[in-house]
Amino acid sequence: MPAVNPGKLAGMSRILIALGALLILVGLGWHWVRRLPLFKLPGDIVIDRPGFQFFFPITTMLLISLVISILAWIFRR
Incomplete structure (x- = not known):
């Protein structure tokens, strides 16, 4: 089994955290986003x-x- 590069895991975790935060913000703001034209x-x-x-x-x-x-x-x- 090949070794996992810790640098790649750190980058991937940052991306997943950012996507999660973005989804939370979109979910919270959906009420107002719906009203935009x-x-x-x-x-x-x-x-x-x-x-x-x-x-x-x-x-x-x-x-x-x-x-x-x-x-x-x-x-x-």
Whole structure:
């Protein structure tokens, strides 16, 4: 059985703790996040017909991608 590198375990534990903290924050803030006008922005495509509903949130996904990219850039510095 190969030896486990303690440095890798420490990095993995930090990632898991950060993800857990993020999930807790999202869970606590879900009440207010639901009220945001996300997924109802101009540019989000909604086709609603009898027996068929198609939803493609282009603008919302671009906005979320921008926020995640900015956060990644900040934390990388």
